[in-house]
Amino acid sequence: MSYTGTILLVSHDRTLINNIATSTLVFEGESIVKEYVGGYDDWLRQRPQEAKPRKASFKKQDTVLAQTPIAKLKLGFKQQKELNALPDTIEWLEREQHNLFQAMGDPGFYKKDRADIIAANDRLETVKKLLEDAYARWEKLEQTRFDGENN
Incomplete structure (x- = not known):
């Protein structure tokens, strides 16, 4: 280079x-x-x-840590397990969304039965909502983990 x-x-x-x-x-x-x-x-x-x-600053930090409950400082086992699983869940939802977009982009898709088209649209909206929720939860858990590591 x-x-x-x-x-x-x-x-x-x-x-x-x-x-x-x-x-x-x-x-x-x-x-x-x-x-x-x-x-x-x-x-x-x-x-x-x-x-x-710098002993004085350590005393202040120790006091703050002593007053903060340990449970609030880090993720619990279930939260960590959920955080570890979220990237796979998000990847699966993104694939599902991509597949729905591709299917609905096919001109022959709209020649199908009306009920099938409505079901696909409903599924797409559900996947979009689940994806939004998963990203929001991932962000919240990552922030909690970050705060726990830096306190």
Whole structure:
């Protein structure tokens, strides 16, 4: 490849950063951004060690965590199982929707019995609604999972 520009990549994936980054921009406290050569592991080796541990901020965080019920911090077993199954469900619904669109796009489709056409239209509306609901639920569960990982 002959691209000579710069790509700014924001990621929490340390392996990805280690494998592709030539330099790393790191936010270090009070609005300070420093550049280090290499990826995440290179930054760990190059960064300066803190002179004083920040005990006060840890106390505040511990207090907040102690006041928050653990059940609200992460997905339950059933929610995680549902989250894991949703991509397959969405894929199946999208295939079903695609198949219905293709069938209804065929000129011969409208030569069928009126009841069959109405049933196909009803099924398409049902699939659209199920797909909307599945995407909304997926987004909600992902947000809950994200909030739990970052609290």
